[in-house]
Amino acid sequence: MSFLRIEGLAKRFGDFVAVKDFHLDVHRGEFVSLLGPSGCGKTTTLQMIAGFLDPSQGRIVLDGKDITQLRPEQRGMGVVFQSYALFPHMTVEQNISFGLEMRKLSRDVMQKRIQDALALVRLHGLGARYPRELSGGQRQRVAIARALAIQPEVLLLDEPMSNLDAKLRQEMHVEMRAIQRQLGITTILVTHDQVEAMTMSDRIAVMHNGQIAQVDTPQNIYDKPSCDFASVFLGKTNRFEGQAQSRETVKIADMVLGAPSPVDSGPVVVYLRPERIAVAPAGEGGLPGTIKTLLFLGSQWVVNVSTALGDIHISLPNARRAALHEGDEVGLNWSPDDVRVLTQQEASRG
Numbered sequence: 223m224s225f226l227r228i229e230g231l232a233k234r235f236g237d238f239v240a241v242k243d244f245h246l247d248v249h250r251g252e253f254v255s256l257l258g259p260s261g262c263g264k265t266t267t268l269q270m271i272a273g274f275l276d277p278s279q280g281r282i283v284l285d286g287k288d289i290t291q292l293r294p295e296q297r298g299m300g301v302v303f304q305s306y307a308l309f310p311h312m313t314v315e316q317n318i319s320f321g322l323e324m325r326k327l328s329r330d331v332m333q334k335r336i337q338d339a340l341a342l343v344r345l346h347g348l349g350a351r352y353p354r355e356l357s358g359g360q361r362q363r364v365a366i367a368r369a370l371a372i373q374p375e376v377l378l379l380d381e382p383m384s385n386l387d388a389k390l391r392q393e394m395h396v397e398m399r400a401i402q403r404q405l406g407i408t409t410i411l412v413t414h415d416q417v418e419a420m421t422m423s424d425r426i427a428v429m430h431n432g433q434i435a436q437v438d439t440p441q442n443i444y445d446k447p448s449c450d451f452a453s454v455f456l457g458k459t460n461r462f463e464g465q466a467q468s469r470e471t472v473k474i475a476d477m478v479l480g481a482p483s484p485v486d487s488g489p490v491v492v493y494l495r496p497e498r499i500a501v502a503p504a505g506e507g508g509l510p511g512t513i514k515t516l517l518f519l520g521s522q523w524v525v526n527v528s529t530a531l532g533d534i535h536i537s538l539p540n541a542r543r544a545a546l547h548e549g550d551e552v553g554l555n556w557s558p559d560d561v562r563v564l565t566q567q568e569a570s571r572g
């Protein structure tokens with residue numbers, strides 16, 4: 223039984239369709255990310271779930287109750303925006319208590335909620351400060367504390383980490399995920415950052431053109447993408463068009479390669495992750511090629527090899543510089559299990 227069910231949600235702005243045919247079932251306590259490029263409809267979807275935008279079509283059901291027509295404050299959801307939306311003339315405590323005041327709690331209960339929320343985001347002792355007296359990361363924590371203080375059933379996060387620098391963002395991913403687990407709070411995160419979605423989510427809904435292209439665990443989407451968009455959007459991949467020859471072989475250019483094909487004939491698209499390819503000296507077998515470029519990225523080498531299938535990108539985390547040079551003749555090897563093959567029709571979905 224899903225806790226939050228989104229059924230056939232759509233949003234039109236005049237003639238423009240921003241979201242269409244959006245279905246998602248979120249379980250209680252689950253962390254789900256809406257991941258996709260700018261303009262794919264993530265924020266519009268989140269705003270409809272929060273109640274800030276009326277859907278053109280569809281229903282939102284929370285714990286068995288249709289909440290589509292409820293006002294935002296009646297939905298029991300905490301929202302954290304990209305801009306944090308803190309009131310600059312209010313202290314941290316006043317910012318957090320703002321959402322509680324409408325709930326008519328006693329002073330004692332309110333004080334406890336504020337202090338608990340501040341402790342949760344590790345901001346004890348900073349309640350009397352104004353937002354301008356805080357760092358970006360601390361402001362973001364206040365916004366999270368404010369959303370959590372109302373003890374929401376669902377936490378909605380709209381790119382809350384995007385204003386932080388890369389290192390702080392990584393720390394917040396870990397911290398935010400720990401808080402979410404500790405509270406067991408059902409959470410939906412909107413992001414265009416793949417790493418953010420992969421590190422934090424139980425499941426990711428990859429969005430494209432206002433629809434979900436694929437929804438699954440991060441690992442399943444990475445290893446078994448179900449359409450071209452998900453394959454290319456999540457991580458890097460080598461993509462080839464070819465023809466299935468059997469359930470075990472595909473032909474790309476003039477070469478027949480071992481690969482698990484979903485069909486025994488017809489056009490297919492073949493995907494191979496850069497880190498699944500091994501580079502051997504020429505003459506030791508494998509697909510022959512010539513190293514065109516070598517890039518050192520600290521934690522890995524990125525190698526571009528020219529082959530009969532076209533240019534192939536390879537990432538080698540453990541390679542030593544001396545082992546490879548531009549212009550080297552090499553052989554490329556991989557396991558057929560690491561090749562993903564979709565029919566042309568599957569690939570063009572989503």
Ligand code: ATP
Nearest residue numbers: 235238240258259260261262263264265266267414
């Ligand atoms: P981003 O990551 O850039 O925030 P997004 O995936 O969240 O992108 P949305 O903000 O949901 O995208 O917007 C989806 C599409 O709907 C965009 O093309 C946007 O221009 C359009 N759109 C959003 N709000 C409105 C509006 N009020 N009127 C008209 N078009 C809108």
